[in-house]
Amino acid sequence: MHAFYLAWQYIRHNRIKSVLLVCGVTLTIVVPAAVFILVRFGEEWLMSRAASTPMVIGAKGSRVDLSLHALYFRSKAPAPIGMAEAAKLREAGLAIPVPLYGRFTARSFPIVGATLDYFDFRDLRVASGHQIAKLGDCVLGARVAQALALGAGDRLLSDSENVLDLSGAYPLNMRVTGVLAEERTEDDFAVFVDLKTAWVIAGLGHGHQDVSKADESVILDRTGNTVVANAALPEYTEITDENIGSFHFHGDPAGFPITALIALPRDEKSAVLLRGRYEQQDAAAQLVIPEDVVGEIMEMVFKAQRIFNYTVVCIAAATVLFLVLIISLSLRLRSTELQTLHKLGCSRHTMITLVGAELILIGGISSLFSAGALVLVLQLAPVLMRTFLA
Amino acid sequence: MNGMELALDCVRFAYPQGRFTLALDALHVAAGERIAIVGPSGSGKTTLLNLIAGIITPEQGAVRLGETVINTLSDASRRAFRIQHIGFVFQDFSLLDYLNVLQNILLPFRVNPVLTLDANVTERARRCADELGLAGKLDRPIQQLSQGERQRVALCRALVTAPRLLLADEPTGNLDPRTKQHAMEVLTAQRQQSGATLLMVTHDHSLLSGFDRVIDFATLAQEAD
Numbered sequence: 001m002h003a004f005y006l007a008w009q010y011i012r013h014n015r016i017k018s019v020l021l022v023c024g025v026t027l028t029i030v031v032p033a034a035v036f037i038l039v040r041f042g043e044e045w046l047m048s049r050a051a052s053t054p055m056v057i058g059a060k061g062s063r064v065d066l067s068l069h070a071l072y073f074r075s076k077a078p079a080p081i082g083m084a085e086a087a088k089l090r091e092a093g094l095a096i097p098v099p100l101y102g103r104f105t106a107r108s109f110p111i112v113g114a115t116l117d118y119f120d121f122r123d124l125r126v127a128s129g130h131q132i133a134k135l136g137d138c139v140l141g142a143r144v145a146q147a148l149a150l151g152a153g154d155r156l157l158s159d160s161e162n163v164l165d166l167s168g169a170y171p172l173n174m175r176v177t178g179v180l181a182e183e184r185t186e187d188d189f190a191v192f193v194d195l196k197t198a199w200v201i202a203g204l205g206h207g208h209q210d211v212s213k214a215d216e217s218v219i220l221d222r223t224g225n226t227v228v229a230n231a232a233l234p235e236y237t238e239i240t241d242e243n244i245g246s247f248h249f250h251g252d253p254a255g256f257p258i259t260a261l262i263a264l265p266r267d268e269k270s271a272v273l274l275r276g277r278y279e280q281q282d283a284a285a286q287l288v289i290p291e292d293v294v295g296e297i298m299e300m301v302f303k304a305q306r307i308f309n310y311t312v313v314c315i316a317a318a319t320v321l322f323l324v325l326i327i328s329l330s331l332r333l334r335s336t337e338l339q340t341l342h343k344l345g346c347s348r349h350t351m352i353t354l355v356g357a358e359l360i361l362i363g364g365i366s367s368l369f370s371a372g373a374l375v376l377v378l379q380l381a382p383v384l385m386r387t388f389l390a
Numbered sequence: 391m392n393g394m395e396l397a398l399d400c401v402r403f404a405y406p407q408g409r410f411t412l413a414l415d416a417l418h419v420a421a422g423e424r425i426a427i428v429g430p431s432g433s434g435k436t437t438l439l440n441l442i443a444g445i446i447t448p449e450q451g452a453v454r455l456g457e458t459v460i461n462t463l464s465d466a467s468r469r470a471f472r473i474q475h476i477g478f479v480f481q482d483f484s485l486l487d488y489l490n491v492l493q494n495i496l497l498p499f500r501v502n503p504v505l506t507l508d509a510n511v512t513e514r515a516r517r518c519a520d521e522l523g524l525a526g527k528l529d530r531p532i533q534q535l536s537q538g539e540r541q542r543v544a545l546c547r548a549l550v551t552a553p554r555l556l557l558a559d560e561p562t563g564n565l566d567p568r569t570k571q572h573a574m575e576v577l578t579a580q581r582q583q584s585g586a587t588l589l590m591v592t593h594d595h596s597l598l599s600g601f602d603r604v605i606d607f608a609t610l611a612q613e614a615d
Contacts (some may be wrong), residue, residue, distance in 0.1 A: 002499075002500040002501070002507070005500065006489075006500055006501075009488050009489055009493065010488045012488070013487070013488030014488065337486055339484075340480075340484040340485075340486060341501055342445070343443075343478065343480065343484060344473070344484075344497060344498050344501055344502070345469045345470070345472055345473035345498060345501065345502045345504075346501035346502065347465075347466065347469060350501055350502075350503075354501075
């Protein structure tokens with residue numbers, strides 16, 4: 001124990017040198033280990049969600065974009081398909097359709113328009129408050145609630161798509177009805193609304209002042225039951241119990257947009273039939289198997305990681321050589337001190353023990369810091385993965 | 391405690407990489423005797439002390455301390471003998487700057503398995519430091535001490551093992567006259583208490599009156615190719 005006592009005194013006295021050594025060793029441990037952890041976590045995180053999502057239907061185009069959008073609400077929203085696609089799927093009886101509409105954000109978090117089927121499919125529970133009940137309601141993912149410090153009863157305004165676009169939709173002031181339990185998935189980072197609320201945000205539905213009671217200055221034409229008003233007619237940007245009745249949709253509901261349609265086949269045969277339908281040349285949409293798509297992405301990641309692994313081995317070898325050089329130079333600089341110890345009766349074995357104790361302490365401290373940093377990486381892995389995927 | 395008798399017979403030593411060779415026919419020091427060794431620089435005085443301490447061993451001859459011929463012992467036994475029976479005050483004090491005063495005094499107990507560091511030893515070290523005027527400075531880093539204080543720390547470290555033979559290599563060489571005088575008083579008083587044999591190398595002839603015998607190293611040893 002005297003060796004460790006003396007080694008600790010030496011380390012304390014030579015603070016800057018010790019801190020530099022600890023930082024160097026810690027970084028050498030943490031960087032490759034963190035990359036390894038993140039890649040493994042990312043694989044598990046991406047694959048588990050992909051594996052639990054049997055099929056996704058969406059507009060023809062990038063399979064990767066469609067998969068990332070439907071699974072992680074990442075990437076730019078793909079071109080929309082009509083709600084008719086979901087109806088068609090239901091009528092065919094081959095799969096349960098779970099439509100998603102994710103084009104908008106609220107304070108940078110994605111707003112996901114979905115039906116209650118989505119919550120059942122992902123097994124999402126409301127931890128506080130209650131589920132979406134009315135038009136204009138939203139429930140928050142656990143991390144969104146934490147980040148924005150919002151809870152049931154609060155209000156959340158959707159982000160304006162383009163403030164310079166006069167014909168664009170108004171932001172909607174949504175009522176937060178509940179917060180979902182943390183799942184450590186992308187659902188924690190989303191704001192969920194009913195599909196109809198998402199369409200209101202898109203400007204397909206709206207509520208405004210009763211035109212029969214509106215100021216005459218905003219009325220352009222009255223013909224029978226039809227009243228035409230100009231843009232000065234006040235539109236509601238918030239859905240309340242008083243004005244909810246004035247909200248209505250224009251157009252054919254079958255053509256209302258969704259950005260992805262998760263299909264839950266009833267059985268294996270249904271899945272095969274469904275794939276066959278969408279593989280036909282004249283199919284209006286495409287069907288992707290997220291597990292295959294994410295698998296392809298991970299294959300590329302692993303290829304990159306293999307290169308990284310070789311690099312890490314080379315860097316680790318270089319680091320060990322540098323450490324040997326540093327230690328030997330340090331011993332040369334400390335020759336007077338070692339001479340003193342020798343004169344005081346210290347054996348060569350004890351001197352090696354002393355230097356060894358210093359290395360063990362430096363290594364131990366570095367390992368502690370590394371462990372702390374890696375625990376932090378593990379804790380922040382969902383956020384880090386989300387950042388990397390952004 | 392009694393001092394240790396010392397005898398060197400036909401000792402010959404050469405440094406491996408140098409041309410310097412020390413040849414000494416005979417030197418006898420009685421137990422408890424106080425010897426001053428004087429002589430020109432480079433004549434081998436420090437080498438002699440290192441030979442007596444067993445830090446280096448002669449090629450020929452015998453270095454006898456009490457009943458033990460130290461140069462016939464194994465490295466480990468010689469080291470153990472040295473640390474148990476000999477106190478050495480080095481010319482450069484040889485203090486470690488990453489330890490404070492008390493830690494430096496107790497250092498021999500931390501690097502030698504033959505010595506046991508316990509509460510009694512620590513108390514003895516404190517008492518010794520107190521007698522040497524270091525009582526309030528035990529927690530101070532070495533860099534904050536004056537040359538005189540460092541010299542006293544080195545002396546205290548040499549005495550804390552209660553040696554029977556005290557070797558001092560120009561311990562007053564770096565000190566001003568007043569501090570030098572005080573250091574000698576302290577050294578003499580401490581030696582008197584312990585009764586240890588004292589061999590001190592010095593260039594300062596004003597200090598020689600305090601010794602039983604003065605050996606002129608130039609006439610004692612021979613330098614040969």
